Amino acid sequence: MTPEEIINKTKIFVKEELINAEGGHDWFHIERVYKNSLLIAKAEPVDTFIVALGALLHDIADSKFHNGDETVGPKKAREFLFKLNIDSKTIEHVVKIIENISFKSSLSTNNATAFKSPELDVVQDADRLDAIGAIGISRCFNYGGFKNRALYNPDIEPNLNMTKAEYKNSTAPTINHFYEKLLLLKDKMNTKTGKKLANARHEYMLDFLKQFYSEWNGEK
Numbered sequence: 001m002t003p004e005e006i007i008n009k010t011k012i013f014v015k016e017e018l019i020n021a022e023g024g025h026d027w028f029h030i031e032r033v034y035k036n037s038l039l040i041a042k043a044e045p046v047d048t049f050i051v052a053l054g055a056l057l058h059d060i061a062d063s064k065f066h067n068g069d070e071t072v073g074p075k076k077a078r079e080f081l082f083k084l085n086i087d088s089k090t091i092e093h094v095v096k097i098i099e100n101i102s103f104k105s106s107l108s109t110n111n112a113t114a115f116k117s118p119e120l121d122v123v124q125d126a127d128r129l130d131a132i133g134a135i136g137i138s139r140c141f142n143y144g145g146f147k148n149r150a151l152y153n154p155d156i157e158p159n160l161n162m163t164k165a166e167y168k169n170s171t172a173p174t175i176n177h178f179y180e181k182l183l184l185l186k187d188k189m190n191t192k193t194g195k196k197l198a199n200a201r202h203e204y205m206l207d208f209l210k211q212f213y214s215e216w217n218g219e220k
Contacts, residue, residue, distance in 0.1 A: 003049050006084055010056045013080055017060055022146050024139030025062050029130060033058065036126035040193045046118045050090060053081070054097035054123040068168055074098050097123055103131075103181055103188075104167045125194030128185045133201025136182055137208055144174030151175065152216065178209060 001009070015027045037055035041048050057080070061073035074095045081091045096115040101124050130136065144151070150173040158179035159166065172180070186202040189195040 001084065006086070007049075007052050007056070009084060010053060010080075014056050014060060017076075022065065022143065024142045024146075025059055025065070029139070030056060030059060032130050032135065033123070033126045036129050036197075037123050040122045040125055040191050043193050044118055044122055044191055046122055050093050050097075050119045051122050053086075053090070053094045054101075054119060055126060057081075057094060058098050058101050058123060058127060060098070064168070070099070093117065093119065096120070100124075101127055103128070103185070104164050121190035122194075125189050125191050125198075128189065129194065129197055129201065132182050132185050132198060133204050136201065137205060140177055140182065141174055144177070147171070149174050152212075175209075175212070178205060 014030055018025070018027045018030065021027070034052065034055040037051050038048065041051045057073075057077040059073070060080075061076050063070040063072065066072045077098055078091055078095050081094060096117070097120045100115045100120060131139065141151070149171065152175040153173045156173055156176065158176040159170070159172070160179065162170070162180060167180070170176075170180070182205060183202070186195075186198045189198045
């Protein structure tokens with residue numbers, strides 16, 4: 001099969017797998033990350049085939065929807081790519097992207113030994129872009145509603161020094177997530193394009209929070 005045929009088969013597979021997914025982690029999230037990955041890749045010395053596969057498969061089985069099991073996604077992606085007779089080097093690279101893309105991975109105590117590659121940098125930036133700005137705000141509150149979390153509770157302070165385990169098990173109000181993750185992403189971008197795109201989305205979130213607190217407190 002040609003790379004184009006493989007990409008098309010992967011799109012079909014992902015759409016079928018995520019047909020009933022939560023709105024912030026559905027096919028449309030994958031599609032946005034895929035498009036932004038290709039956009040960022042234009043200015044980076046990367047293998048665009050690996051970038052495309054990594055973007056399409058990065059959330060094929062998000063651990064938060066599988067009782068915290070972080071092995072489901074990589075296993076599912078590996079099995080799918082193996083059936084397409086993809087070479088083992090490419091498969092392992094894509095799997096490593098899936099295993100290391102998440103924000104919570106950066107909270108790990110052994111993060112210094114984590115896998116790194118230019119392709120991971122690109123897909124990770126695209127995924128982080130989808131977590132901030134107007135789309136990021138929408139996804140944040142959608143997931144908060146999905147988990148029946150409070151919008152905001154002034155008595156519950158954000159935890160700015162969470163471990164990976166604390167992050168995975170957090171039940172804090174949705175607004176706290178802005179401080180515990182979303183507002184931190186601008187400074188965690190890897191590529192020049194990613195950083196540029198993140199700046200505007202970051203400012204949009206700051207404006208949103210200012211308006212949110214104004215309305216919450218009954219201010220004019």
